[in-house]
Amino acid sequence: MSDATSGPTSAREAVLARVRAALAEATPADPPARAYGHGAAVADVPALFAERVADYRATVVRVAPSGVAVAVAEAIEGADSVVVPDGLPEEWLPAGLQVVHDESLDATALDRVAAVVTGSTVGIAVTGTIVLDHGPGQGRRALSLVPDLHVCVVREADLVADVPEAVSRLVGSVTAGRPLTWISGPSATSDIELERVEGVHGPRTLHVVLVGG
Amino acid sequence: MSATFVGMPAFPTAAREALGNAQQRRNLRHATHTIRDKRARVVAEVDDWEELRVAGAAIKDHVLTHLDTYLEQLEESLTRAGATVHWASDAAEANRIVVDLVRATGSQEVVKVKSMATQEIELNEALEAAGIDAWETDLAELIVQLGHDRPSHILVPAIHRNRAEIREIFLREMGAVGEPAPAGLTSEPRELAEAARTHLREKFLRAKVAISGANFAVAETGTLVVVESEGNGRMCLTLPETLISVVGIEKVLPTVADLEVMLQLLPRSSTGERMNPYTSMWTGVTPGDGPQDVHVVLLDNGRTSALADDLDRQALRCIRCSACLNVCPVYERVGGHAYGSVYPGPIGAVLNPLIRGTSSAVDKSLPYASSLCGACFDACPVRIQIPDLLVRLRTRVVDEKRGGLPSGEEIAMKGMAWVLGDADRLERAQKGSELGGRLLRRRTSLGRLPGPLSAWTDARDAPTPPEETFRTWWKRERG
Ligand code: SF4
Numbered sequence: 001m002s003d004a005t006s007g008p009t010s011a012r013e014a015v016l017a018r019v020r021a022a023l024a025e026a027t028p029a030d031p032p033a034r035a036y037g038h039g040a041a042v043a044d045v046p047a048l049f050a051e052r053v054a055d056y057r058a059t060v061v062r063v064a065p066s067g068v069a070v071a072v073a074e075a076i077e078g079a080d081s082v083v084v085p086d087g088l089p090e091e092w093l094p095a096g097l098q099v100v101h102d103e104s105l106d107a108t109a110l111d112r113v114a115a116v117v118t119g120s121t122v123g124i125a126v127t128g129t130i131v132l133d134h135g136p137g138q139g140r141r142a143l144s145l146v147p148d149l150h151v152c153v154v155r156e157a158d159l160v161a162d163v164p165e166a167v168s169r170l171v172g173s174v175t176a177g178r179p180l181t182w183i184s185g186p187s188a189t190s191d192i193e194l195e196r197v198e199g200v201h202g203p204r205t206l207h208v209v210l211v212g213g
Numbered sequence: 214m215s216a217t218f219v220g221m222p223a224f225p226t227a228a229r230e231a232l233g234n235a236q237q238r239r240n241l242r243h244a245t246h247t248i249r250d251k252r253a254r255v256v257a258e259v260d261d262w263e264e265l266r267v268a269g270a271a272i273k274d275h276v277l278t279h280l281d282t283y284l285e286q287l288e289e290s291l292t293r294a295g296a297t298v299h300w301a302s303d304a305a306e307a308n309r310i311v312v313d314l315v316r317a318t319g320s321q322e323v324v325k326v327k328s329m330a331t332q333e334i335e336l337n338e339a340l341e342a343a344g345i346d347a348w349e350t351d352l353a354e355l356i357v358q359l360g361h362d363r364p365s366h367i368l369v370p371a372i373h374r375n376r377a378e379i380r381e382i383f384l385r386e387m388g389a390v391g392e393p394a395p396a397g398l399t400s401e402p403r404e405l406a407e408a409a410r411t412h413l414r415e416k417f418l419r420a421k422v423a424i425s426g427a428n429f430a431v432a433e434t435g436t437l438v439v440v441e442s443e444g445n446g447r448m449c450l451t452l453p454e455t456l457i458s459v460v461g462i463e464k465v466l467p468t469v470a471d472l473e474v475m476l477q478l479l480p481r482s483s484t485g486e487r488m489n490p491y492t493s494m495w496t497g498v499t500p501g502d503g504p505q506d507v508h509v510v511l512l513d514n515g516r517t518s519a520l521a522d523d524l525d526r527q528a529l530r531c532i533r534c535s536a537c538l539n540v541c542p543v544y545e546r547v548g549g550h551a552y553g554s555v556y557p558g559p560i561g562a563v564l565n566p567l568i569r570g571t572s573s574a575v576d577k578s579l580p581y582a583s584s585l586c587g588a589c590f591d592a593c594p595v596r597i598q599i600p601d602l603l604v605r606l607r608t609r610v611v612d613e614k615r616g617g618l619p620s621g622e623e624i625a626m627k628g629m630a631w632v633l634g635d636a637d638r639l640e641r642a643q644k645g646s647e648l649g650g651r652l653l654r655r656r657t658s659l660g661r662l663p664g665p666l667s668a669w670t671d672a673r674d675a676p677t678p679p680e681e682t683f684r685t686w687w688k689r690e691r692g
Contacts, residue, residue, distance in 0.1 A: 012300040015462065015513045019281045022520035028278045031467070032271035036264035036474065052487065104501075107418045107452050127488035140502035141451040141493075145444065167473035174434055174469050177294060179499050182476075182492035187444035190484065191353035191369055192376055192402040193240070194247050200352060200406050201413065202444025202491060 038164040045125045045159050050210055052128025056185020057198055058206040065213050068092045068153060072117055075151040075207040079115035083147060085139025088119060092153055102143055110142060115149040116203075121173065121180075123159045123210075124166045129184045130154055130208065131166060133173035141179055150203040152183070155211050234548075237373045241365075241548050244372045245539040251485025252536060252592070259481065268474045270596040273530035276465055277520065283432040283465045284511065290435030294497025296507040303514050308339035310510050311424065311457055315345050318455050318506075320421040324413075326439060326446045327351035328426025329533055330459045330512055332364065332555040336424070347424070348390075348416050350445035352409050359386035365549030365557065368483055368535040373548060376400040387412050413445065423449035423504070427460045428532065429475055430509075433468050436496045437509070440479060440489050450493050456504035461512050463529040475532065478594035482534040515568030528563050528602060530595040537589035537599060543582055552579065559589035563602045571610050580606035 042048050050060045063071045073094035076082050083100040084093065093099065100113055119137035120130045130152055132138045144150050160166050170180060187202030198204060256262055276283055288298045301307035315323055323340065325331065325347055337358075340347045349358040356371035357364050360382045364370030371379070383394040383405065392412045398404055425446070429438040437458055439446045450456060466472065472494075480489040498507050519525045538544045538558030549557035553575040554565045562579040571577050580603050583589075589599040 011302050011306055014302050015300050015511065015517070016281050016284065018302075018513065018517040019284065019462070019520065022517050023278060023280065025521065026278050026526070027523055029271065029274035031275050032268045032471075032474075034268055034474075036261040036268055036477075038473075055487075056490070111414070111418060124488075129488045134499075134502060141447065142503075145447050145451055163477050164470075164473040167470060167476075171469050174431075174436055174494065174496065177434075177496045177499065179496070179502065180492075180494040181447065182488070182494075184486070184488035184490050186490070187442070188490050189352045189406055189443045191351075191356070191371060192379055192405055194244055194369065194372075195402045197402050197406045200410055200443035200445065201350070201417070201448050 036164070037162065038168075040126055040161040042125055042161040045161055046156050046210060046212065048161075049123050049125040049128065049154075049159050050208075052125060053130070053185070053206075053208050055128060056188075056206075058185045058208055060208045060210060062210045062212060065211055068209060068211055069094045071209045072151055072153070073097070075209065076115045076117070076149065079149055081113045082115045082117060083110070083113045083143060084117050085137060085143055087136025087138075088117065089137065092117065092119075102139055107142060107146060110146040113147045115151060116144055116147040117151045117153070118144050120152055120154050121158065122166050122169050123154045124161075124163060125159060126162045127184060129163075129166070129182050131170060132181045132183070133170065133178045134181070135173070135178065141181060144181065144183075145202055148199075148203055149205045149207065150183075150186075151207045151209065153209045153211060156213070236375065237365075237548050238546065240373055240375055242545055244366070244369060245541075245545050248368070248485050248535075249539045252482060252539065253485075255481045255485055255487055258487070259477070265474055265477055266594055266596050269478045269532075269594055270527070270530060272466065272471050272474060273463075273595055274527070276467060277463065277526055277529055280462065280465070280520065283467055284462060286432040287430055287435060287465050288511070290432060291497055291509055292435075294435045296435065296497040296509050299508060299510045301510055301512045301514070304334035307334050307459060307510050307512050307514065308336055311336060311459065312339055312343045312345070314455070314457055314508055315340065315422055316343070318422050320345075320455075322346040322348065322416075322420070323422045323424050323457075324348050324350050324416055324420040324449050324453065325354075326423070326425040326441065326449045327354050327370075328424070328459060329555055330426045330461050331424060334459070334512070334514060336459070346390075348413070348420075350413050350417070350449060351441075352406065352443060352445075355409055355413070356382060359383065359390075363550055364555065366535065366538060368538075370549075373550070376402060376405065379405055383408050383412075391415055413448075417445075417448040417452055420449075420453045422455045422457065423453040425449055425456065425458045427458050427464055428479065429466050429472065430460050430464050431466050431469055431472070434496055436469065436494050438472065439493045440476075440483075441492075442484065442490045444491055447491055447493055450495060451503045453504055455506040455508070457508045457510065459510045459512055461514075461516060463516055463531075479532055479534055482532075482536040482592070482594040515570075518570070519564070519567040524598075524605065525567055525602065527595075527597050528560070528567050530597055531560050531564065532595060533560075534594055536592040536594065537597075540588040540592045542584055542586060542588070547582075552582065559583060559599045559603075560597070563597075563599055563606065566606050566610075567602075571606070571613060577610050580610060 053060045061071050121133040122131040186198045186206040187200050188198050189200045190196050291298050299310045337347045349355050353371040365373045377400050380400040387394045392415050394408045427437040428440045480486050537560050541559050544558040552561045554561050556564050562582045566576045583603050585600045
C-alpha cells in the first residue's frame with residue numbers, strides 16, 4: 001500500500017473485509033503435507049539433462065572444462081556480433097574473439113547483436129530446464145533475451161534431478177531479490193493449428209554447452 | 214480491440230450457433246485431442262503425480278482459508294521490494310487504477326502479456342476509451358485482437374482460426390497498426406510466426422509500459438511468476454520502464470517452495486510439456502535490470518463471493534491450465550465462445566456463476582453446460598470437483614427460480630432445452646434457421662426473433678444462422 005488518499009486505502013479495507021467476512025465460518029485448511037518426491041533417483045543426471053534439453057530442439061554439446069572455448073566458438077560461428085555479461089569466465093571465450101561488453105546497451109542496440117554467451121545457475125535433468133538468476137556471468141535479463149542466438153554454458157556441478165531440488169537451490173537467489181528466468185528450449189509457439197514453431201520472440205536458437213568434471 | 218462478452222446469449226443459444234460451425238468443430242476437435250494426448254503422455258511420466266495433485270490442492274486450500282493473512286504478507290513483501298501495491302474491489306476500480314498509472318507515465322500505448330485477469334476486467338476496452346493503445350503480444354492474442362474477435366480457449370485462444378484465416382487477418386490488419394505483414398506471406402505457421410515476430414519487435418523495443426497478469430504471487434518474498442512459451446512475456450517483463458501486473462487475489466502462494474509443486478503441475482497439465490519454454494520470476498524492482506517502476510494491482514472482482522463456502526471455494530484453486538477444457542465433451546462440440554466469458558469450459562461453467570452470480574441468462578444456463586461425466590475432475594491438477602459444484606449450482610438456479618413468476622427468459626430456456634433435447638427437433642429447428650440464413654444472407658443479424666426466443670433477442674440482434682448446419686454437413690460428409 002502506498003497511496004495515502006482514501007480511495008486506494010478504502011479499496012484495500014473493503015477487499016480485506018470481504019475476505020474476512022467470507023472466512024468467518026470457513027474450516028481452516030492445514031499447510032500441505034509434502035508427500036511428493038524431492039530429488040528423483042536418476043542414474044545419469046547429465047545424460048538425462050542433455051537428452052531432455054535436446055528434446056526441445058535445442059543443441060547440446062558435452063565437453064571437458066578445457067573444451068568450452070572451442071564449443072563456444074563453434075556455437076557462435078556465423079554470428080557477426082557477440083555480447084557477453086560481466087563476470088563471464090575468460091577461459092570460456094575463444095582467444096581473440098571480438099565481443100561487445102554489456103555496458104547498459106539499450107534495447108535497440110541489443111537488437112543489433114546476433115548472439116549472447118552466458119553462464120547459468122541450475123540445470124534440471126527431468127525437465128531439461130536451465131535457470132538463470134542473472135548474477136555475475138549471466139547478465140541482466142534483456143541480455144539473454146533480445147539476441148537471436150543464446151549460447152548457455154551449464155556446469156555439471158549445477159545440475160539437479162528434479163524441480164523440487166532446483167527450487168531448494170534457488171530459494172537463496174529469490175530471497176536475495178534476484179529475478180529468475182527458467183529456460184526450457186528455444187522460444188516456441190503452438191498457437192497456429194497446434195503446430196510447434198520454434199522461435200517467436202525469444203532467442204530462436206538455444207545452444208547449450210554442458211561442462212563436465 | 215477485442216470484442217466483449219457483454220450481451221452474450223445464454224449457453225443453449227450460443228452453443229447451438231457454434232454447433233452449426235463445422236470448421237470450428239474440426240479445429241477444436243483436433244486441438245483438444247492433440248493437447249489431451251500430449252498431456253496424458255507427460256503426466257504418465259511422473260510417478261508422484263497424485264501426490265503432487267494432492268499437495269497442489271492442499272496448498273491452495275490453505276492459502277484460501279488464510280487469504281487475509283497472506284494478502285497482507287504479500288503486500289508487505291512487495292512494498293519492501295520496491296513495488297507499489299494497489300487494491301481493486303471490482304473491474305471498474307482496477308481499470309481506473311491501471312489507466313491512471315499509464316497516464317502518469319505519459320505513454321499513449323502499452324504492450325500486454327496474455328492475462329486472463331485483464332481480459333476478465335476488459336482492460337483493453339478501458340484503455341482504448343482513455344485513448345491508450347494496448348498491444349496484445351501473445352501470438353494467439355494478437356490473432357484474436359487483429360481479427361476483432363474473442364478468445365475461445367484459455368491456452369490457445371485462437372484455436373477456432375485456421376492458418377489460412379490467420380494469414381488473411383495478418384495481411385489485412387497488421388499494416389494499419391504497425392509493421393505490415395510481408396506481401397508474399399504464405400500460410401506456413403513458421404512464416405506467420407515470423408511475421409508476428411517482426412510486427413511486435415518494433416513495439417517491444419519502443420514500449421515504455423507493460424501490463425501483465427501473474428500465474429503465482431509468493432507472499433513470503435513478493436515474487437511474481439509468469440509462465441509462457443514465446444518470449445513475449447519476457448520482453449514485456451524486461452524491456453519497458455514501467456510494469457503493471459493485475460493479479461487476482463487467489464493467485465497468492467505462501468512460500469517459494471510451493472512453486473516446486475505448481476511448476477510441475479501447470480506445464481504438464483497445460484501445454485502437455487515437461488516444462489514450458491520460459492518462466493519469469495521477479496521480486497519488485499531489481500536495480501539495473503528490468504522495469505524500475507513496478508506496480509501490482511490486487512483484484513477481487515467477485516472472487517470473495519466464492520470464498521465463503523467450504524465446497525465452492527475449491528473453484529478458486531484453479532491455476533487456469535485448461536486441462537478440463539481439453540477433456541470436456543461439451544466444450545469440444547460447442548467451443549469457447551458459447552460460454553460467454555473469458556473463462557470457458559468446465560471451469561468457466563463453475564467459476565462464472567460463482568463470481569458473477571446467477572442473475573443473467575448466460576450464468577443461469579452455464580451450470581447445465583456439462584454432461585457430468587467427470588473427465589474434468591480427473592484431469593484437474595488441483596483436484597477441483599467440478600461435477601459436484603455444477604450440481605450444486607443447478608440446485609441454486611432452480612431454487613432462485615422458485616422465488617417468483619417465470620420470466621420470459623425461463624420460458625425461452627425451457628424451449629431451448631426442448632429443442633436441444635431431441636435430435637429431430639434440433640434438426641428441424643436448425644433447418645428452419647438455415648433457410649432463414651439463406652434468405653437473409655446479406656444481413657449480418659436477424660434482429661428480433663419471434664416467440665419465446667424474443668426474450669433474448671429483444672436486447673440484441675441474434676447473429677445470422679450459418680448457411681449449413683453441423684447436422685446437415687455431417688449428413689453430407691458422412692451420410
Ligand atoms: S479447473 Fe483445474 S483443470 Fe480446469 S483450468 Fe482450472 S486448474 Fe486446470
